[in-house]
Each structure stands twice: as structure tokens, then as C-alpha cells.
Amino acid sequence: MSENNMKITLKVWRQRNNKAKGALETYKVDEVSSDMSFLEMFDVLNDKLIREGKDPIAFDHDCREGICGMCSMYINGQPHGPLQGVTTCQLHMRSFKDGDTIVVEPWRAKAFPVIKDLVVDRSAFDRIIAAGGFISVNTGNAQDANALPISKELADRAFAAAACIGCGACVAACKNSSAMLFVSAKVTQLSLLPQGEPERQSRVLDMAAQMDAEGFGSCTNTGACEAECPKGISVSNIAHMNREFFAAELNKK
Amino acid sequence: MATLDSKIPEGPVEKKWTNYKSHVHLINPANKRNLEVIVIGSGLAGASAAASLAELGYKVKVFCFQDSPRRAHSIAAQGGINAAKNYQNDGDSDYRLFYDTVKGGDYRSREANVYRLAEVSANIIDQCVAQGVPFAREYGGMLSNRSFGGVLVQRTFYAAGQTGQQLLLGAYSALERQVGMGAVQMYSRHEMLELVMIDGKCRGIIARDLVSGKLERHFGHAVLLCSGGYGNVFFLSTNAMGSNVTAAWKAHKQGAYFANPCYTQIHPTCIPVSGHHQSKLTLMSESLRNDGRIWVPKKKEDVEALRKKQKKASQIPEEDRDYYLERRYPAFGNLVPRDVASRAAKERCDAGFGVNATGEAVFLDFTTNTRRYGNIEATKHGHHNLPDAEIMELGRGVIKEKYGNLFDMYKQITGVDPYQEPMQIYPAVHYTMGGLWVDYNLMTTVPGLYALGEANFSDHGANRLGASALMQGLADGYFVIPYTIGDYLSTEIRTKAISTDHEAFAQAEKSVQEKIDKLFAVKGTQPVDYFHRELGKIMWEKCGMARNAKGLQEAISEIQKLREAFWKDVRVTGEKDEFNPELEKAGRVADFLELGELVCKDALDRNESCGGHFREEYQTEEGEALRDDEKYNYVAAWEYKGADWELHKEELKFENIKIAQRSYK
Ligand SMILES: Cc1cc2nc3c(=O)[nH]c(=O)nc-3n(C[C@H](O)[C@H](O)[C@H](O)COP(=O)(O)OP(=O)(O)OC[C@H]3O[C@@H](n4cnc5c(N)ncnc54)[C@H](O)[C@@H]3O)c2cc1C
Ligand code: SF4
Ligand code: FES
Numbered sequence: 001m002s003e004n005n006m007k008i009t010l011k012v013w014r015q016r017n018n019k020a021k022g023a024l025e026t027y028k029v030d031e032v033s034s035d036m037s038f039l040e041m042f043d044v045l046n047d048k049l050i051r052e053g054k055d056p057i058a059f060d061h062d063c064r065e066g067i068c069g070m071c072s073m074y075i076n077g078q079p080h081g082p083l084q085g086v087t088t089c090q091l092h093m094r095s096f097k098d099g100d101t102i103v104v105e106p107w108r109a110k111a112f113p114v115i116k117d118l119v120v121d122r123s124a125f126d127r128i129i130a131a132g133g134f135i136s137v138n139t140g141n142a143q144d145a146n147a148l149p150i151s152k153e154l155a156d157r158a159f160a161a162a163a164c165i166g167c168g169a170c171v172a173a174c175k176n177s178s179a180m181l182f183v184s185a186k187v188t189q190l191s192l193l194p195q196g197e198p199e200r201q202s203r204v205l206d207m208a209a210q211m212d213a214e215g216f217g218s219c220t221n222t223g224a225c226e227a228e229c230p231k232g233i234s235v236s237n238i239a240h241m242n243r244e245f246f247a248a249e250l251n252k253k
Numbered sequence: 254m255a256t257l258d259s260k261i262p263e264g265p266v267e268k269k270w271t272n273y274k275s276h277v278h279l280i281n282p283a284n285k286r287n288l289e290v291i292v293i294g295s296g297l298a299g300a301s302a303a304a305s306l307a308e309l310g311y312k313v314k315v316f317c318f319q320d321s322p323r324r325a326h327s328i329a330a331q332g333g334i335n336a337a338k339n340y341q342n343d344g345d346s347d348y349r350l351f352y353d354t355v356k357g358g359d360y361r362s363r364e365a366n367v368y369r370l371a372e373v374s375a376n377i378i379d380q381c382v383a384q385g386v387p388f389a390r391e392y393g394g395m396l397s398n399r400s401f402g403g404v405l406v407q408r409t410f411y412a413a414g415q416t417g418q419q420l421l422l423g424a425y426s427a428l429e430r431q432v433g434m435g436a437v438q439m440y441s442r443h444e445m446l447e448l449v450m451i452d453g454k455c456r457g458i459i460a461r462d463l464v465s466g467k468l469e470r471h472f473g474h475a476v477l478l479c480s481g482g483y484g485n486v487f488f489l490s491t492n493a494m495g496s497n498v499t500a501a502w503k504a505h506k507q508g509a510y511f512a513n514p515c516y517t518q519i520h521p522t523c524i525p526v527s528g529h530h531q532s533k534l535t536l537m538s539e540s541l542r543n544d545g546r547i548w549v550p551k552k553k554e555d556v557e558a559l560r561k562k563q564k565k566a567s568q569i570p571e572e573d574r575d576y577y578l579e580r581r582y583p584a585f586g587n588l589v590p591r592d593v594a595s596r597a598a599k600e601r602c603d604a605g606f607g608v609n610a611t612g613e614a615v616f617l618d619f620t621t622n623t624r625r626y627g628n629i630e631a632t633k634h635g636h637h638n639l640p641d642a643e644i645m646e647l648g649r650g651v652i653k654e655k656y657g658n659l660f661d662m663y664k665q666i667t668g669v670d671p672y673q674e675p676m677q678i679y680p681a682v683h684y685t686m687g688g689l690w691v692d693y694n695l696m697t698t699v700p701g702l703y704a705l706g707e708a709n710f711s712d713h714g715a716n717r718l719g720a721s722a723l724m725q726g727l728a729d730g731y732f733v734i735p736y737t738i739g740d741y742l743s744t745e746i747r748t749k750a751i752s753t754d755h756e757a758f759a760q761a762e763k764s765v766q767e768k769i770d771k772l773f774a775v776k777g778t779q780p781v782d783y784f785h786r787e788l789g790k791i792m793w794e795k796c797g798m799a800r801n802a803k804g805l806q807e808a809i810s811e812i813q814k815l816r817e818a819f820w821k822d823v824r825v826t827g828e829k830d831e832f833n834p835e836l837e838k839a840g841r842v843a844d845f846l847e848l849g850e851l852v853c854k855d856a857l858d859r860n861e862s863c864g865g866h867f868r869e870e871y872q873t874e875e876g877e878a879l880r881d882d883e884k885y886n887y888v889a890a891w892e893y894k895g896a897d898w899e900l901h902k903e904e905l906k907f908e909n910i911k912i913a914q915r916s917y918k
Contacts, residue, residue, distance in 0.1 A: 017831060035527040035668075043532055043782070050780040050826055050835070058834055060320060062493040064533050066662065067418055068324040090665045115464055116832040123441060126321050130433035134426035135385045139305040139731045142376070142383035146340060149394025159387035159412055162419060166323055195385050 006032040006098040010045065012057055013105040015114050022114065024103065034094040038081065039064060039071065041093060058117040066090040066230065069165030072172075073118055074105040079169035079228045087167065087230040107168055109177035111215045122168050124214040125182060132206035133186045135195050154192055161189040163231045170225035170233070176217030181225040183211050184241035185233045191244055201248035208245055257510075257890060257903045260692040261365040266909045267347070270369045273693075277736055278743035285310035288742050289750060291458055291473035293445045293500050295322030297417070297424055297723055298706025299479030301730025304427035307436035309735060311742075314471060315428065316440045316460055318495055318837070323425045326481050326493040327726065330417020331538035331659065333399065333409035334723040336374040341398055345406040347371040352910055354721060357403040357590050358686070358714020359864035359880065360912045361513070363888070363905060365693060366711045373732040374724050378410055380731055384423040388412050400543055401719035403590035403917070409720045414538055414659040420723055424730070443469070444837060445500050446768075448476065448507045448702065449761045455507075455701035456751055457758065459765045463837065466830035468762050470753035474745045475701045475738060478504060479730070482685040482707035484517065486845045486852060487797070488789020490682035491523060491536040497841040498848050501689050501708050509697040510890040510901060512690035512710035514848070515856035518717055518865045519798050520683035521547075521594035524666055524676075525614045534681040535666055537617070538659055539719040542587045544622040544652065545676070547594070548574045549606040549615050559608045566608070566616055566675045577601055581875075585917040592716045592865045592878070593917060595680035599798050600876065602679070609677055618675035623648035680798060684722060686713045686865065687855075690890040690903075694737035695729060698890075701741060705729035710888070715864025769829050772839045777822030781838045784819045788812065788842070788849055796853050801869040805857040809850055816846040851891060851898060858900065861885045882912060 008029045015022030029045050036044075039061055046056035062070040071088040075081035081091045096102065104118065112120040162185070170181035187204050190196035196203070219238060226235040262269040280288070288311050292303045295317040307313045317325060339345040350371035355362055378396070382388065388410050389397040398407040412419040431437040442463040449457040449470070457472040483498035484490040505511045522537045522545075550556050551573050558564035577597055579586045589597075598615050601607070608614050624641070627648030631639050639647075649672050653660065663671045689697045689704035691711055696703050706726040713721065795808035819842070827833040862871040862878035863885070871879040888903040 033528055033530060036530050037532070037666075040530045040532050044530060047780050047782065050824055051778070053824075053826075055826055056835060058832060062319055062324055062495050063326070063329045064494060065329050065535055066665075067415065068319070068326075068328045068493065069321075070319060070324050085661075086665060090662070092665065092668070094668055119832065121464075122320055126323070126429060126432075126439070126441070129323075129426060130429040132433075134430040135383065136430060137380075137383045137427075138308045139301075139380060139427075139735065140376075142379035145338070145378045145382040145388075146395050148382070150390060151394050152390045152392050155387050155390040158385070159389075159419070162387050162412075162422065163415065165328075165418075166321065189387065190385050193385050193387070195383055 004031060004033045006034065006093060006096070008032050008041065008096065009101040011101065011103045012117070014057070014117055017116055018113055032093050034092070036093045037064065037089060038073070038075070038091040038093065039089050058119050060119050061089055064089040067165060069167035072107050072120065072167055072169070074107060074172055076103055079107065079172040080230050085230055085232055107172035109171045109216070111177065111179070112168060112171065124216070125166050125168065125179070127214065128179070128183055128207055128210045129186065131210035132199070132203040133190070135190060136199060148194060150193065158189045158192045161185045161192070161233065161237055164233050165231055167230065169228050169230060171216065173224040173228035174217065175222065175224070176220060178219040178225070179211050179216040180219040180238050180241070181229060181233055181235065183207050184237040187241045187244055188237040191240070200244065201251055204241060204244045205248050205252070257690070257901050258692065259363065259903060260694060261363070262693065266364055266368045269365050270372055274736055278739050280739055280743050280746060282310050284746045286312065288312065288745065289314070289473045290738070291471055291476045292316070292479060293458070293477065294325065294479030294481060294706070294708070295425070295428065296325035296327035296479060296481055296706060297421055297726035298708070298730045299325070299477070300421065300424035300428045301727050302477055302479060302705055302734050303437055304424065304431050305731050305735045306738070307431035313431070313437045314440065314473065315437055316443045316445055318442065318444045318463060320442055322428060322439060322441060323422060325421060326496050327417050327421045327723070329493060330723055331414040331536060332540035333401065333411035333416045333720040334377070334420060335401065335408050335718070335720040336378045336410060336724065337371055337408060338375050338378060340396060341407045343406045345408050349406065350374060350408065353404045354712065354718060355714065355910050356915060357718040358716050359878065359915055360714065360882070360907065361863055361905065362712055362714030364907060364909055369733065370712050370725060370728050373728045376732055377724060377727045381420060381423050384427060386412065386419045386423040388419070399540055400588060401539055402542060402588045402594070403585070403718045409540070411540065414540070414656055417723060420727065424727070445503070446765045446840065447503050447761045448699070449757050450507055450699070451751065451755065451757045453700060455699050457753070459761045461765070464832050466828070466833065468765055470758040470762060472751050472753055474742060474748060475703065477703045477705055477734065478689065478708050479705045480708045482688070483848060484682045484685050486788065486849050487682040487792045488785050489526065489531060489534050489793070491520060491534050494533060497844070499841050499844045501704070502844040502848055504689060504697065504699065504702060506893050507699060508893070509699045509702060510690040510892050511687070511851060512888050512890045513687040513715070513855065514852045514891065515796070515859060515866050516686035516715045516864060517682060517852070518591055518684040518686060519595045519680045520591055521598055521680050522617060522678045523681035523683070524663065525609060525611065525679040535662065536683065537663060537676060537678055539591070541617060541656060541659065544655070545587065545617040545619050546576055546621055547578050547587055547598070547615055547617055548576045549601045549608055551575045553605065556606055556608065560610055566618065575606070582917045589917045590716055590718060592867070595798055596867060596876070598680055614677040614679050616675040617678045619652055619671070620675070623652055626651035682793070684717055686710065686715060686717055690888065694740055695734055696741065703734065703738070705734060715866055768840070769836065772823070772825050772836065772843070773829065775820060775823050775825070777824050779822050779824060781823060781825065781835060781842050784815060784823060785842045785845065787815055788846060791815070792849055792852070796856055799867050799869050800856050802857060805853045808853045809857070812846065812849045812853065819843065819846055854898065855889055855891065858889065859885055
């Protein structure tokens with residue numbers, strides 16, 4: 001049953017811009033319904049702030065369906081909040097209790113500088129993909145799609161890796177700010193498929209080099225990324241990428 | 254004055270595109286390097302166009318307002334993409350896909366464009382597979398298909414309930430590859446706010462860097478608008494929060510005609526509204542209608558009991574359920590097209606059979622097919638006489654494999670487990686068939702300005718079939734524009750890049766700056782969202798699933814008043830030269846407040862019912878849409894005239910398909 005008058009206290013990171021200093025500020029939101037999504041609670045709070053003539057809280061969001069990867073809140077010390085396998089936009093207030101205090105911060109990583117409040121710059125991810133996260137096939141060169149049978153098992157595994165939404169929660173969860181889960185998911189998807197074979201070695205080397213250049217930390221296998229990934233991307237992808245990487249390195253020499 | 258020449262090539266419909274391609278002007282590679290193309294949008298249409306044009310050698314700039322091109326709204330598409338591959342050997346062909354699309358669109362689309370769409374559809378699948386898109390496959394390694402509404406073949410390719418994501422990530426990777434090679438310059442977190450016109454041609458844009466707030470000038474020999482649909486004019490829709498009409502609207506005000514704005518698609522299977530805090534609605538993919546049966550109770554006392562939560566759906570016996578789609582449309586059953594399914598749900602709910610507290614929900618029930626799959630699995634594994642509970646458990650495994658992510662999403666949003674109780678669903682605004690008018694080349698009425706994907710009006714007539722938007726976006730971007738843009742750019746090879754110091758750029762930038770200043774200057778009391786919500790209410794109540802002349806007239810004057818109120822009382826917080834989402838929203842809502850009026854005007858002008866446009870005055874005795882082919886067999890293309898609009902008509906000619914009353918019975 002929906003409950004309509006939860007009272008929630010929010011402590012939210014406010015930071016005017018990249019150069020300014022930030023701090024947590026406290027807000028009270030009354031009449032929170034348990035059917036509301038976490039972001040709808042922010043809508044209500046922002047509505048109130050605007051009416052009071054104050055600056056609303058900036059946060060990233062778009063699809064609100066858990067698929068675009070845009071939302072990115074660090075909630076009570078966990079990226080995307082307390083539930084497993086759920087993005088911030090799909091988190092609903094029924095996961096909280098009347099009277100709760102919730103601390104909300106942006107993703108924190110050197111490679112993800114803060115733009116404003118809870119909004120960070122994740123363009124490093126795009127640059128890693130541009131470095132090699134593709135199969136080089138120009139439009140119009142493809143053969144019939146069924147000319148190359150791919151076993152269901154392989155296709156399913158590739159799909160599971162390809163389900164990554166590029167949100168960056170893995171980086172935010174990691175004490176080293178490593179991007180290995182994100183990068184390895186793409187490497188795994190493309191290396192499993194026969195179409196990806198020709199560029200298999202250059203791909204992993206180029207993507208890894210770009211990842212390092214962006215200032216992401218190294219992976220020490222804590223597994224925090226997998227625990228916080230909203231799409232269930234498995235750390236086995238990291239092991240897979242490491243194998244790909246070492247094989248490619250060996251071959252290079 | 255621009256004229257409506259659709260530039261359809263000569264010849265029989267199945268030869269037009271081949272003939273066109275053999276005769277269109279080509280541009281030598283050295284000249285391509287000097288031709289600059291601006292692409293607004295990085296969804297399926299924009300990303301595929303940008304990557305393909307860069308591969309050909311053009312200099313390309315791409316703009317999107319999200320923080321990464323991978324997050325364009327296309328990412329959210331769930332169910333699948335159509336293609337006339339006939340892999341199932343079930344009678345599919347280019348002609349069949351063409352026919353289904355024209356009929357599905359209620360005979361309000363242009364034959365030549367639709368035939369081309371069907372023709373290139375198969376290439377799309379080939380291209381995506383080559384890029385590594387992991388479509389669902391059968392055990393034998395072949396691609397898997399499913400059915401969508403309005404057709405009798407299985408031609409929909411899919412990747413679980415995340416087809417749009419996988420297709421977009423494919424196009425995005427092709428785009429990023431070109432970014433890495435320096436052939437595309439990517440401008441994320443940028444919003445296009447004006448077109449720049451020089452000597453009657455489109456020559457560039459003004460964009461706002463959403464992080465710094467600075468206005469920028471960009472030159473292009475041609476500009477491609479791939480900016481998506483305008484469903485958010487209804488406030489609540491299945492579109493992403495940022496989806497908007499601004500790019501198309503600015504183009505409209507610079508002379509691009511807006512076609513069939515009233516053709517909006519209301520999708521039958523969305524999660525019902527839960528409260529006034531609602532910020533958007535969530536789609537439950539049409540693919541679910543492959544295995545879900547739609548029903549409401551036959552008896553009012555069951556309805557009452559459900560609403561008071563004294564009964565569960567599963568406690569209502571089979572004979573007391575009204576599977577109203579199967580009853581009314583035995584040939585297509587639960588897989589009738591969207592407009593038909595939505596109206597049927599509304600009809601039952603209006604008659605008092607809605608199953609939730611608001612009275613606006615029907616059931617989508619998977620029990621029958623869960624049991625059927627369970628039995629198949631049991632037989633496959635040699636189990637006989639299993640108890641029903643175990644059979645259902647086996648069946649749930651199959652359902653989970655097919656729709657797992659949708660079931661999870663449903664549970665997350667509603668708190669109810671759809672594996673146990675049927676889903677509750679209700680129609681919601683989903684897609685806009687209307688958009689900028691384009692000719693066969695996808696060029697608008699502004700020379701040098703193109704529109705691709707959902708932003709144009711071209712292929713879906715008055716109703717789009719499921720899984721055809723992804724097909725159209727990728728057809729436009731991968732396979733159509735790379736050819737058709739040559740027709741124009743071949744005449745531009747002598748045009749040197751124009752300096753952005755040109756007076757026209759300065760003027761355009763100044764007008765954008767003035768509009769921004771004007772928004773801040775209002776200093777009113779109401780947040781932007783307030784006006785958006787109010788607009789949405791008017792649109793949904795008076796220009797939604799059912800429309801009538803009186804309501805539409807009221808809506809027009811209410812929208813005009815609301816627009817005045819907006820410009821007197823909106824409050825835009827923050828500064829212009831900083832990251833300011835409120836300012837972005839304010840600009841978009843200001844445009845929606847103008848578009849809304851045109852949508853209603855078009856709906857009022859079209860005195861017939863067709864596809865998604867249902868005028869209560871025009872229906873058959875059984876309540877089906879009643880077209881008027883004598884008077885309304887045209888595309889309504891509206892020209893912006895400042896205070897009002899002028900209507901231009903493109904007559905539709907049906908030479909290959911016999912125009913008929915659409916029947917799914
Ligand atoms: C929930 C949902 C599910 C769907 N499922 C299916 C399905 O299963 N099958 C199917 O065929 N169709 C489906 N559709 C429809 C389909 O997804 C869309 O019609 C299609 O993806 C639109 O693609 P597009 O490239 O035209 O635009 P979009 O993907 O909407 O991209 C628009 C782009 O334009 C940019 N943009 C917009 N305005 C500006 C501006 N002013 N300045 C700069 N950039 C701008 C945006 O940043 C974005 O990059 C679904 C739609 C929804 C809402
Ligand atoms: S791996 Fe998971 S957490 Fe990391 S970006 Fe992808 S979806 Fe987000
Ligand atoms: S807003 Fe798209 S994933 Fe959360």
C-alpha cells in the first residue's frame with residue numbers, strides 16, 4: 001500500500017561548479033510517497049527550492065527507466081543506493097522509512113570531475129570506446145546476418161557483457177577508482193564474437209592504454225564494482241580482459 | 254515560397270530506389286573532405302548518419318544534449334526491430350512489410366518512402382550483426398524472431414527487452430570510431446538553439462554549451478536534424494525526460510513545414526499513473542503481447558472487489574473474464590495495432606471496468622502462456638504428470654528468459670511481482686508520427702536542412718507499427734542519407750566554408766541571447782515544470798486518445814492563455830553562463846507551449862479519424878476509426894506565419910496498394 005507522508009531528511013552535496021568548494025547541505029522533504037521514485041523526491045524538493053527562490057539541485061537523469069546510464073547518485077555510501085541491480089532512477093521510496101536521513105553525493109573519481117552538485121563529467125568513458133571499443137566495419141560492407149551462425153550460448157554471454165549502461169557506478173564504488181569493469185565488459189563482448197576477432201588484440205591494448213591515460217586507478221580485485229553494478233556485469237569479465245591483455249602483450253613482443 | 258515537391262523518382266515502386274541510386278550525383282572523395290555536415294542528435298538516426306557520412310569522407314560535427322551520445326533516447330527502446338528477412342519462411346517479403354506498414358499507418362503515408370524502408374530493412378540487420386550487436390539467437394546459431402502488432406509474420410529481431418540499447422551501442426561504437434579517427438567532432442552537453450540561414454539556405458547552427466553556458470556558432474554545408482520526437486508535449490509520456498521539440502521547432506520557425514503534428518501514438522501497454530508526483534510513464538514493451546492476454550472482468554462486482562483489494566486477479570474464474578481484444582478482433586487478437594488496442598482499453602475503462610483504484614488500468618496476463626511453455630519444457634525433458642505448480646515454475650523460466658528485464662522493471666516500479674499476479678497496464682503517449690515534412694531525399698522545405706528518424710514525418714502515416722521506429726531511424730541514417738545528401742551537396746562543392754563572423758551568425762546568436770535573457774527577465778513565481786504539467790493535462794484530456802471539435806477549440810484557447818501565463822509568471826533560477834538545467838527546461842517548455850497549439854489545430858482541421866487520430870464525431874457503429882478518403886487523403890504540412898499557420902497539402906497517391914477500410918477482425 002502506498003504511504004503518503006513519509007518525512008525524509010536529505011544531506012546533499014552542493015558545489016557551484018568545478019572550481020568551487022563543495023559541502024553537504026541539509027534539506028527536509030515532507031509528504032514523500034512510497035510510490036515515488038528517488039528522483040521524483042528530488043523533483044519535489046527542487047520545486048520547493050525554486051518557489052523559495054533558491055538554486056535547485058543539479059543532477060543527471062534522462063530515461064528514468066534504468067537504461068540510459070545517466071543518473072548517478074552516491075546514496076548513503078553506495079552508488080545507486082541500497083538495492084542491488086537497480087539504478088538511482090529505479091530506486092523507489094518504499095526502500096526507505098519515515099524519518100530516514102539520506103546522504104547524497106556525486107560519483108567521486110579523479111577521472112570524473114564534478115560539473116555541478118551531483119553532476120560529473122564521464123566523457124572519459126567515450127574516449128575509451130573511441131580508442132578501440134568497436135568493430136571496424138563501414139556501412140554497407142556486411143554479409144547476410146545468418147551467414148555466420150553464432151551459438152546461443154556465446155550470443156547470450158556477449159549480450160550479458162553488452163548490457164553495461166556506462167553509468168560509472170563501478171568506478172565510484174572502487175577505492176582505486178578503477179574502470180576495469182566497464183572496459184572489460186566491452187572487451188569481453190567483442191572478443192567473444194567472431195566478428196570481433198580481427199581486432200581482438202589491438203582493441204584490448206588500445207582501450208587499456210586510454211583507460212590509464214584518463215587517470216583511472218588500477219584494479220586490485222576487491223569486487224566492489226560488481227556488487228554495485230546495476231546491470232549485474234560480472235567480475236569474470238575482468239579476468240577475461242586480463243587474459244586477452246596478456247595474450248596481446250605477449251604477441252606484440 | 255517553398256513548394257511541396259516530394260521528389261518521388263519515376264518508375265514502378267519496387268524500382269524507384271534502385272533507379273535513384275544509379276542516377277544520383279556523386280561527389281569525388283577530395284571534394285567530400287571540404288564539405289561539412291552538422292548532425293543534431295546521436296540517437297539511432299543521428300549516430301548512424303554521422304558514422305556513415307564520416308566513413309564516406311565528409312567532415313562531420315555531432316551535437317547531443319546528454320553527457321554522452323550513447324544516452325540518446327533510442328537507448329530505451331525495448332521490444333525489437335523489424336526487417337523483411339523472411340528467415341522464418343512464413344511468407345514475408347519487402348512487399349509484405351511495405352503493405353503492413355501502409356495499412357498499419359491507416360493509408361496516410363507516402364508509398365515510395367515506405368517501399369524504400371522495406372527494401373533496406375534487411376541490410377540493417379546485416380550491418381548491426383557485423384558491428385557485434387548481440388541479437389537473440391536460436392540454439393542452432395541462427396537469429397531469432399518474434400511477432401509484433403498488426404502483422405501476421407515473425408519479422409522482429411530483438412535483444413531481450415533491450416533492443417534499442419544494443420542497436421544504439423552499435424551505432425555509437427561506429428560513431429566513436431570516427432571520433433577516434435578525427436572524422437567526427439563530438440559535442441556532448443550541447444543544445445542546438447537556432448538555425449543559421451544565409452541566402453535562403455541552411456548554413457549552420459547556434460548551440461549552447463550546457464556546461465559553460467556559452468553560445469557557439471557552427472557552420473555546415475548541410476544540417477541534419479535527428480533530434481527525436483515531441484511526445485513530451487503531453488508532459489507524461491514514455492519518452493526520456495529531456496526529449497523535446499526545440500531543434501525541430503526552431504527549424505519550423507525558419508521555414509521548415511511541420512507535417513501531421515496531430516498524429517501521436519498512444520501505446521496500450523504502459524504502467525498506469527500512480528500519483529500526482531509522476532514525472533514520466535514507463536512502457537511495457539509490445540513484445541509482451543506475444544505472450545500476455547489482455548482482459549478485464551465481465552462483472553462489475555468483480556471490478557469493485559479488485560479496486561478494494563478484496564480480490565486478486567487470479568481469483569476471478571476464466572468464464573468471468575472478458576478478453577476483449579480476442580473477442581472483438583479474432584484474427585489479430587492481442588496483437589492488433591497500438592491505436593486499436595489503446596482505444597479498446599479506454600472503451601472498457603470508460604465503461605467502468607478499469608481494475609485499479611483510479612479505474613484506469615486493465616490486466617496483461619501471462620498465465621495461459623506460462624502454463625503452455627511449462628508443458629513444452631516438461632515434455633522436452635521427459636517429465637510427465639507434473640503438478641501444475643511445477644509446470645508453472647518451468648514456464649516462468651521461459652518467460653524470464655524472454656522478458657526478464659521488463660518483469661524486473663515492472664516489479665521495481667509498482668512493488669508487485671508480475672510472475673505471480675498479472676500486470677496492470679494503461680495507454681500512454683509514446684511516439685509521434687508527425688514531424689518535419691521531408692521529401693524523398695529527407696530534405697525539409699528549407700534547402701540544406703534534413704530531418705531523419707522520429708523527427709521527420711515520413712514513413713508511418715497515422716499510426717506506427719511496433720518495432721518500425723528503430724528500423725526507420727537506422728534506414729534513414731545508414732542507407733538513405735548517405736545517398737540522398739549527394740543530390741544537394743554535389744551542387745555545393747564550390748561553396749567554401751563560410752566564416753562564423755558572417756552577419757547571419759551574429760544575428761542568430763543575438764536572437765538566441767535575447768530569448769534567454771527574456772526567460773530570466775520574467776522573474777515570476779511558478780517553476781517551469783508547473784507550466785509543463787498544465788500543458789500536459791490540456792493535451793491529454795482534449796487532444797489525447799479521443800478528440801472532438803469542441804474540446805480541441807477549448808484546448809487551443811487554454812494553451813494560448815497558459816502561454817501568456819508562462820511569459821508573465823515563470824521563474825527561471827540560476828545564471829545563463831553556468832550549468833543550468835532549469836534554463837534548458839524553460840526553453841523547451843516555451844517551445845512545447847507553441848507546438849501544443851499546432852497539434853490541436855491540426856487535429857481540429859482533420860475532420861476524420863485515422864490511426865492515432867481519433868475524432869469522436871467520425872467513427873463506425875462498432876466504434877472503429879472512420880476515415881474520409883475523399884477529403885483528407887493528404888499530408889497536412891503547416892507553414893509558420895508568425896501569429897498563425899498556413900496549411901499546405903501533399904496529396905497521397907496509392908498506386909500499389911488498394912486503399913481500404915482497415916480491418917483486424
Ligand atoms: C520506451 C520506449 C520504447 C521504445 N521501443 C521501441 C521498439 O521496441 N522498437 C521500435 O522500433 N521503436 C521503439 N521506440 C521508438 C524509438 O525508440 C524512437 O522512435 C527512436 O529511437 C528515435 O530515434 P531518433 O534517433 O530519431 O531520436 P532519439 O534517439 O530520441 O535521439 C534524439 C537525439 O537528439 C538530441 N537532441 C535533441 N534535441 C537537441 C538539441 N536541440 N540540440 C542538440 N541535440 C539534441 C538528443 O540529445 C539525442 O541525441 C520506443 C520508444 C520508447 C519511448
Ligand atoms: S559495468 Fe556496471 S557499474 Fe560499470 S558502467 Fe557498466 S553498468 Fe555501470
Ligand atoms: S535516468 Fe536513465 S538510467 Fe537512470
